[in-house]
Amino acid sequence: MSGHADPGYYKVLVRLPHDADGYPTSSVEGLWAQFLDGVYRIDSLPFHAYDIAPGDWVSVRREGQVLWVDEVLHALGGSMLRVRIKAGEELDEIQAALQAFACPCELERSTRLLAIHVPAQVNIDPLLYFLWVQREAGVLDFEEGVLRHALPDGLLPG
Known part of the structure; x- marks a missing residue:
């Protein structure tokens, strides 16, 4: 087993x-x-x-x-984010930038998908801001697999 x-x-x-x-x-x-x-x-x-x-x-x-x-x-309190890196963007460069947020991440190269674990004690706000800026620039898209961090009012768009 x-x-x-x-x-x-x-x-x-x-x-x-x-x-x-x-x-x-x-x-x-x-x-x-x-x-x-x-x-x-x-x-x-x-x-x-x-x-x-x-x-x-x-x-x-x-x-x-x-x-x-x-x-x-x-639930331990951590959140999971999934990031799909658009074609033409450098996978290793984006993965290195994301690791600077002190969150464990793993890259599935064949699908250009990053799984990011945001531990409960890590402030998620700077990471989300970075992801939104990169999404607006057309570099990537992302979603929450589970969002357990408390977010300030107005942080999430829409």
Whole structure:
């Protein structure tokens, strides 16, 4: 069941909803989770799953040899953002700029998608401002996978 180098880690699966365009192309995302005290702690950056972030404690249900995430039992408070870098833009340069915000991120080169975890103790405002400026410049687009940070009134456009 485990393929992670460390014992006690298991792949847990999350079902993915599709948008009107059929995105994402997969219907399932696998995340690494550590089994501790009868529950699983997410230890991966979700690229497509909503409402889940690293550090969250989840319950799972077993279907044969497969572990499906059932529900988030305790959210650690971090947010997840997904950034799609437009064609022609330099992936490594944008990833380096995003890492300056002290947020773990992972790049999926084939889809030009960055998954960014904003830990609860990190101020999300400068990162969101940077992303909005880059979106207005046509460099990237982004969405929230889960937004748990408190935002000041008027920070979100529209």
